[in-house]
Amino acid sequence: MSSFQLTSIILFLFFATQVLAVPHYSMNTHNSPETNPNIEWRTCKENDPPNLQCGQIKVPINHEAPHGGHFNLGFARLKSKNTSAIGNLIYNPGGPGGAGSAEVFAQAFLNVSIWTPELLAHYDIIGLDPRGTGLSNAMKCDPNTWNKRVSSTPKNEDEFNKLVAYNKAFGESCRNLTGPVFDFMDTESAAKDMDLVRRALGEEKLTFYGQSYGSQLGSTYAGLFPKNVGRMVLDGVMDPSQSSVAQVVMESNNGYETTLNKFFQWCNTTVECVLNGQDVAGIFDKMIATAESNPIPAPGCTPEGDEACRSDATSEEILAQVQIGLLGFSASPVFLGWPALSGAIAQAAQGNATLLSRPIKNTPSHPDFSFLGVGCKDWIATSKSYIDLALIRQMTGILSPHSRGNSQFYQIQSSCIGWPSPPTNNPHTLDPKKVAHSPPILLVNSFWDPSTPISSANALKTKIPNSVLILRNGSGHTSYLTFGKTTEAIDAFFVKGILPAQGTTFAS
Template sequence: MRLQNVCVWGPLLYTATAHNSIHWTNCSSTAPNLECGRLNVPIDWNHPQGEQTSLGLVRLKASNATARIGPLFFNSGGPGSIPSEFIGATAQGLPLFGDILPQHFDLIGLDPRGMGTSDSVRCDPEIANRRVSFFPKTQAEWDEMVAYNQEFAASCYNLTGPLFAHVDTTSVARDMEAVRVGLGGEKLNFLGLSYATQIAAAYAELYPESIRSVVLDGNLEHSLDEVSNMVTESTGYETELVRFADWCFATSSCALHGKDVLALFDELVSKADKSPIPAPGCTVSGACRSNVTGEEIRFNVQEFLLFKEAQPHLGVSGWTSLGDALNQTLNGNATALSTMLETSDIDSTTFAGLAVSCLDWTHSAKSLEDLLYKEQLAKALSSHTQGASQTWGTQTRCIGWPAPVQNPPHRTQIKGEPPMLLVNSLYDPSTSIVWANSRFAQMPSSASMVIRDGDGHTSYTLNGESTAAMVRFFVTLEAPAPNTVYRS
């Protein structure tokens, strides 16, 4: 089949033809309705006739052909999420999308360039597993950190090739448009969680006329300076840790019920800073570090706060698991708080995720003194977590990165009025409500925003009022009234 759609990439023209259309195959004997596809696209969209990279995707067609609306792309964030796995699990019966969306939409799981079934970012796991502090206090520690970053990034560049310097979010958005055209040219629907809200915004900037509906759940902000971003995320994390401590004190199912959780947290961090706490389960499995430092506790606890309530269908145990982890660590077993180790030169969750972050965000510290100013600020505003966060990781781990920033921070500029719905919880430890408000202020008048008055990162998977509003928006394009606040 020859497709006649012509897509505009800035000043460039790209014509979708049979040569670059999606090649489909059946990819699961246990899920016969699931299709696997591949599409080649330019590594560098500024040189569309240059070297190509291969994208992998899956499609689960709408179950009700007469009620079908169009394609719905899904990405759960990261960066490093593998959307094909979510759609594949849905085909196997995972109730991630409920009953309504699979009836009306072809569910599309496009693995972003560099990860999953797409051509992967590859790095040396031995270098990745080396322990180094990202809160250097001395010139020697600063030098060690920068040297580590340079050696690790060089391994990624050598193992990956030119793709390594082109996994930025703008390139991902252009890939999405190529896939949309390859699917037949219908307008796109997109459900983006966490980092994927940045993909959604980048796509809307480039191709507003190609959008039928977009939902951004758990919003990143891509226009703020480094210090503002660091402060916003670290204080959001700190606030949620305090709320967890209050919940744990008052909740009998928490392993530290009735105790001063914040004091115990500080005690653990101080103890582990002096002498790393053993993680015997890691010694047995080899999957994680054999002991845990205080810095690692501060970084790793953030992930435990992402979901307050257990979500068994996603393998998430909720805040009770953090109470258990802290209690076990207090008793000398820090296995649950240990850092996972890499076992292969392909790890889509961490390798590609860091590569994307280093191409999307500035990391301007040039000396130990530059970083110490930020450390002092972080400690003053977040006395327990002390600035440890995904943002801090980007601003330190990308120092010395060999590939220049491709998608620098900027205010969102969307021409036209594509239907967009922003959703954010009030107490999100990763994507702050501050970011959501700032992002919403840059959206066109066609955008709407709703707030979930609750804890945790993103809302779609909770199956509450917020989820119902998102589903309703996709099907009917009817957004909730302005200033709507949901409790679930």
């Protein structure tokens, strides 16, 4: 699962796709997609590397009415330079809202290492953009409405009503600007799209790597098409069969709070932490309490440009940004990581919350918009009143005293109240007997993941009887980008079909 703001690397890659001027594929509301869709391959931009292509296929807007309107589902392919490559590996980076094409462009143009040379030597990588993201009719919304400040933790009925009105207004802006796809951005529809891509590629089985939300997409696919599953890896595991409230409790307590406590411990024992040797938990709690009374100034923020952010930060905005900071590994070659997070917290504690201020959106398309577009179709906002929402926050606040019950699923719970398009995919219960027809699926999780905790991975494992769960004894959200022993195990499964023993724990 991602957050309102995706991790720094995903944002970077997303904006890279804009700079690279990738072609926009328009929607057509007439005719039906072919039973066996054909891929329209084309160059992505001028001076493409020879092994990069962009493609699209026609898919139904509504799979229940396949002869109605359709739109073009886009993706990017990074072809292996090895002529004896195994086949195609479809990739989803998470979110929801992340576009797989962004990582393909980053690897091709910017020399950012997303996949190992071993994997690139054996597979063509297909960066697929799920419906409503990237090249696939990306969701568009009014950024000015988004940028209005409304509390997601209302303290009374009046604030609750303002939240509901805000959600409705923002959602309506998205529906008006996005078109018919807005009402069909659920994960089950995206999984059916993915099977059409598999068929178009000429693959008998789907080879798939899904990170974070990508694990929900992958498990949903396995539930729908178990006999079409090939080698599948789900990294940073979600269990989509849990209720919305259960997800809030699981993530806020087992994920965010547990990882935050690990961060405090890391700070107390690691000189890389700016606050090393101090009462980090106490400093953090005091800083959040200060922001609850009055937003902390963010003097380094400006309202314009790609790095625009608010001029001050509330406690709930800071808590959301800290969770994003925890997604990075404590020592990572890709993400900013925990050392940078410790500096941001130290700076905010001194009265400057620039590094923890909520970004301002200045464009109509953004992964964070798509995050809600998918989330509000997949998860029921069970809170119907101020009391409902307050009780959830009170319960999670008791269980999670430092993070105050904040979580990405709470953001979905609070942001989808009043959303103009009702959910259609909640909860998506997997039938173990049906999924048992798939080959073994590899599940991967780190010990201290603030977004997808081990408890979620264990829960999904019980629903996929032939799955194998391996663990990484470390921090951060997902494991492939650590490029350690866990990465090697994932590569071995994709390339040679070698499965680690159940419960294997890697140090890196």
